[in-house]
Amino acid sequence: MFKLYKALVKSVLTYNCGTWAPTQSQEERLNAFHRKQLKKVLNIKYPVKITNSSLYNKCNERPLSIFILESRWRLFGHILRRDSQILANQAMSGYFVTEGSKFKGRPLTTLPVVLNRDLSRIINSNLQLKSSHDLEHLRSIAQQRDEWTKLTARIREAAEASQSEH
Template sequence: MHCKFSEGQTGDREGVSLNGVALSQSNHFKYLGSVLQVDGGCEEDVSHRIKAGWLKWRRATGVLCDRKIPNKLKGKFYRTAIRSAMLYGSECWALKESYASKIRVAEMRMLRWMSGHTRLDKVRNESIREKVGVVPIEDKLREGRLRWFGHVKRRHTEAPVRQVEHIRLEDRKKKRGRPKLTWRRVVQHDLEALHIYEDLTQNRSEWKKRIHIADPKFLG
């Protein structure tokens, strides 16, 4: 995969071969459980994590869909085994609303089946979440991003700087349309939503307290 970091790059490069076999160029590939895209997006990775969550779900339907098992246990199992699989590597996603909606829809389908309800029952999503003790997955996505952001801000001054967004000279020119969504801009929106500032990252205990999203108490 060839990442084009500058508009001035032509993209024409000699092919890569291994033991005399030419490797074909790809727009995305999997690395350490995450899907990397040539444009730096996260759409492929989001779809991959949703599939991973459903795979975990299918393996545990005997527990999650059993009406004899308490909702408290089902919710705990979901948070531990399924939600964690769906959120793997999400700390670095520059997540668009359309991608977040896909994850939210997948989670609600799982929670409704866990609680024994369908959309025809007209039970509110909030009621189902309280019943199984699970907060909206977008809140946990935000918590993960801010937790990682805190680690980056507290890194040692001599530590290598890991760029989470690339600013090119060509990008400084005014272009038509909405600017490309970056991870840094998503984090800025998260900070504004929680009414906190970057300086708070140096106070680790307070930062952890402010960004943590606790799951609701169970209704039984």
């Protein structure tokens, strides 16, 4: 049953998720939907209670937000290793060229904002993504696949630790 869920539901739900820039509340809603589906697969109904961690362990799954985070960083590393003339690299570089705020009100939740939020979760790290200089530094790290994999693992572990606190 889990194989069917992963093949038919999770794959469609997370299609192209590396390009998403979800807010914190959107991530929580996605995680809640994922848990609800896992409970349906296990046939766990209302009066029975199960903790989120035991549900994930029983199903050998993780929160959907962690899966999305890994996909986002895997895609970002792939883009950074590509030629700087591809559209995705030009868009990332162009994001940091513009000066000042573009709109009134609350800042938009863009992909660079979410990537910077992911980086800020790492304890004792000076990595950030707030300028073109930071982007070039991450680009140099991405050229070394093993270093990029280690960075992605540190980001995932920090995200898992922050989720277990909630």
